[in-house]
Amino acid sequence: RGMQQKVAIVRAFMTEPRMLLLDEPTTGLDPRAKRDVQNMIRDVKQTMNTTMLLTTHDMDEAEKLCDYVAIIHLGRIVASGRPAELKKQLLGKVDNPSFEDVFLEFTGMSIEEAEYQEVESA
Structure with a gap:
């Protein structure tokens, strides 16, 4: 593959x-x-x-490959910007935030929950 x-x-x-x-x-x-x-x-x-x-659902991949990111949740863009800028928004809330933390913060759900919800709506 x-x-x-x-x-x-x-x-x-x-x-x-x-x-x-x-x-x-x-x-x-x-x-x-x-x-x-x-x-x-x-x-x-x-x-x-x-x-x-x-x-992609791979937040590490998004952070590595993308200059600009839009996080979509329930059909709406809930966050957008450069990966480093989005991570900065979590400083004070999360120690050393990862891009996965960014996803969790802006969607209010785990990656597994979002994937399950996506399958259910298809």
Whole structure:
């Protein structure tokens, strides 16, 4: 599956798109393949003038790969901004906040609850 993801991303960039939608690009990958795909995305982001819209439930991935993040809860954007700015909003509430803490703060639920709710509404 990791090789399929890498090939799909490379194929998408062969046309030098102005915008690319990446929907959960590393879901189900083993740790090495996940890291390879993330590195490829990061490299392409730095070398091409392509806007990427990435959807993910992996908060570490969002923090690593995204310049700007919008957290959507129940169909509404509940927080948006640069990852570091969103983490700063938690200072004083959470010691050394992670991006997962940001998700929890702005949605009021755990990641597992949000995924269950998403499955239920589909």
